Amino acid sequence: DMNSQMKQDEKLARLCIREAFIKSGSINDPNKKYHLEIMFKIKKKAEEMQTLLNNFNINAKVIKREKDYMLYLKDGEEISKFLALLGANRGVLAFEDVRITKEIKNKIVFVSKLSL
Secondary structure, three states: OHHHHHHHHHHHHHHHHHHHHHHHEEEOOOOOOOOEEEEEOOHHHHHHHHHHHHHOOOOOEEEEEOOEEEEEEOOHHHHHHHHHHHOOHHHHHHHHHHHHHHHHHHHHHHHHHHHO
């Protein structure tokens, strides 16, 4: 059955992504800036992870950092989608709470500057 094979492939992809993040990933405090990264020793592995994430409509970038390769996300919405993909539901809620609060504060500052 093609459908069950696709579901199995999706589960395996999610597992690989989760494992990579647990092994060598980090996420910044969203109160400061949005930044999630996963480090890889081999460029091909970073690019394979980038492809997996692209298949889930998560737009990750890869850059060389010293002798390693960093897969990263800097967009708040992309990071939320990544956390949801991992099944980190409480993490998504906490991240989105900070993100929405920052967005509202930024809008208030923008509107108050227009009023001056």
